[in-house]
Structures are given as structure tokens and as C-alpha cells.
Amino acid sequence: MDTTVFVPVNDTDTPADGRLAVRARGLTKTYGTGEAQVRALDGVDVDFAEGRFTAIMGPSGSGKSTLMHLLAGLDTATSGQAFLGTTEITGLGDKALTRLRRDRVGFVFQQFNLLPMFSARDNITLPLELAGAKVDHVWFDTLVRTLGLEQRLEHRPSELSGGQQQRVAIARALIAQPEVVFADEPTGNLDSRSGAEVLSFLRRSVRELGRTIIMVTHDPAAAAYADRVILIADGRIAGEISDPTPEAVLAGLDALRSLEGPVADDGTQAGA
């Protein structure tokens, strides 16, 4: 079944200077062999411009995490190419991939993954210091101010709210000035108010600090904070929405769902 959905697209992800942070061409991932083989990602072509906030959405099992893991160098592709800037990550060995993840990519996960015995300050700076790099104090101060953490730096994670812990995790992801930050359900463990707060900070870090963020989410309201939503279904790019509203994202997801049922078998394309 063809699962391409023609969701309203402005197709405006080309920045003025045309620079791409991340790119995939024919990216494919299969798991297992023979009868049990699953094509988690099926020839994906997609571009992510620098300085933009992109959300990846789609039904459960559609390949969102697989796409993000391949783009972030956390897993290897079966075929196709993924690029970080001009570096082809699908061509790198284990050591080079580890270095690339450490030096050029930041991660924010649903679980905050903070070290419980250390202060917020140390949680932000330790990974960088352990890697032998110097902390840029001007950038540290900018991040802490932007994320509203000035009064919380000497607290341990257990003394912080969930939203504050996730903001510390975002500061830790940004401290090394990575080329791109991958966020996997960053608000999945937060109540809606803290979630909204975290999403506002993610958006500010793109708008005001020029960072590039790619976020996987199930939540249309979260996706609406992004500049652009990529929709994925059955391991393929199924559409995209620029300047999304929650309503537009819901409509896009509904269009995908309508293709999963028997209604789509008459050849009509939802959302067209």
C-alpha cells in the first residue's frame, strides 16, 4: 500500500544560506531476516536545515526512533546514507562514531538521565570536562539564563522539579555547542505545564541561540512548537507541515490513519 499523504506543505525548509545540518538519502534499516524481517525504515530522503526546530511524528512503530538513531549515529543503517553537515556518518567506524556523538551531537531523552549525586551545575559541565574540553563560561551563563536555571545550579536533581531537571538536561546537551540536538520525547515524563515550559526553552534555544533541534514526539501540541513537522508512516516520509499548529498536526496524523484502514484501499489519498 502506498502510504504517501499529501499534507499541506510550504516546503520552506531551505534556509537563506542553504546550509543543512542533517541529511538522509535512501536511508534504510531492516531488522531480522526471512519471514521475520521488518523494514523499519524504507529509503528515506530528508533534509534538516541549520537553525531550525523540526518534529518527527507518526504512528507507533512507524520508524521515528529508528530514523533518529540512524541520523544521530546511535545505530547503523542497512543501506543508504546519512550526513551530519558534510560528514557521511553511514561511512564511519565505531570509534569515529563515538567521537562524532561526543563532539558534534547533543541528546535529550525522556528520562532526564542526570547524575543524582551531583549538582545541576556539575551535571551540565561534567560530561564536557570528562571529555577533556574546556567549558565556555560565557556560553554556560547564556544557557543558564535562557533556561531559567540561575537559582537552581547548586541543587541536586532530587531537589528539582521534573521540568527543571529536563532543562538541566537540555543545558548539558547544548553546553558543547553541538551541531544538532536530538530530543526523544523530551516532554514524555512531564506534566503539561512543565512540558510547555521545556518546549518553549527548546524553541528559544533555536530562535535566540541559533541551535538546531530534531525532536521525536507523539504529542501534536509539542510538535506545534517546532518550525516544521515531518510525518512518517511505514518507514517512509509521508508528508510534512511547515509552521504547524496543533490542529494541522492532528489533521496530518488523521490523514495517515485513514490510510491504515480499508477506506484507503480504493486508492483515494487522504488529505489530498
Ligand SMILES: Nc1ncnc2c1ncn2[C@@H]1O[C@H](COP(=O)(O)OP(=O)(O)OP(=O)(O)O)[C@@H](O)[C@H]1O
Ligand atoms: N531492535 C529491533 N529489532 C527488531 N525490530 C525492531 C527493532 N527496533 C525497532 N523494530 C521495529 O521497527 C519498526 C520501527 O520501530 P521504531 O521504534 O523506529 O518506531 P517508532 O515510530 O519510534 O515507534 P514508537 O512510537 O512506538 O516508539 C517497528 O515495527 C519495530 O517493531
